[in-house]
Amino acid sequence: MPHCDRCDRPFGSDRALEMHKQDSLNHNICCGKDFPTWSRMEQHWIQSPNHAYCQYCEEHFDDEDDLEEHYESSHHYCDTCRRVFANDYGLNQHYRQSRRHHYCPPCDRQFINDNSLRQHLNDAQIHR
Ligand SMILES: [Zn+2]
Ligand SMILES: [Zn+2]
Ligand SMILES: [Zn+2]
Ligand SMILES: [Zn+2]
Numbered sequence: 001m002p003h004c005d006r007c008d009r010p011f012g013s014d015r016a017l018e019m020h021k022q023d024s025l026n027h028n029i030c031c032g033k034d035f036p037t038w039s040r041m042e043q044h045w046i047q048s049p050n051h052a053y054c055q056y057c058e059e060h061f062d063d064e065d066d067l068e069e070h071y072e073s074s075h076h077y078c079d080t081c082r083r084v085f086a087n088d089y090g091l092n093q094h095y096r097q098s099r100r101h102h103y104c105p106p107c108d109r110q111f112i113n114d115n116s117l118r119q120h121l122n123d124a125q126i127h128r
């Protein structure tokens with residue numbers, strides 16, 4: 001007789017066991033895997049290349065391009081580093097700290113390299 005080890009329950013048929021796995025909160029099935037909790041399944045959505053999932057909105061998207069578009073329109077997103085931040089402050093901190101960015105905080109502007117940033121810092125009146 002089919003038996004669900006996780007729930008320690010017997011079932012009358014394989015079909016009944018399958019139905020149980022679909023319905024039960026103890027089972028979270030995705031990509032042929034059975035995750036013990038919803039949050040473990042969510043981790044899988046975040047990590048798996050099979051999914052384009054926004055963990056901030058708990059929403060699925062068709063593909064990576066759709067997801068990136070969503071990040072850009074709805075979140076504080078650094079498209080250089082492909083990272084999402086909780087708010088503007090977090091994104092600005094990232095621009096300041098990351099060596100990939102050449103950022104002038106008072107002007108809220110980015111420059112393509114260190115040289116143009118330095119030039120800007122020397123030129124602009126606003127910094128004096
Ligand atoms: Zn079960
Ligand atoms: Zn999956
Ligand atoms: Zn989102
Ligand atoms: Zn960045």
Ligand SMILES: [Zn+2]
Pocket residue numbers: 104105106107108109120121124126127
């Ligand atoms: Zn500036």
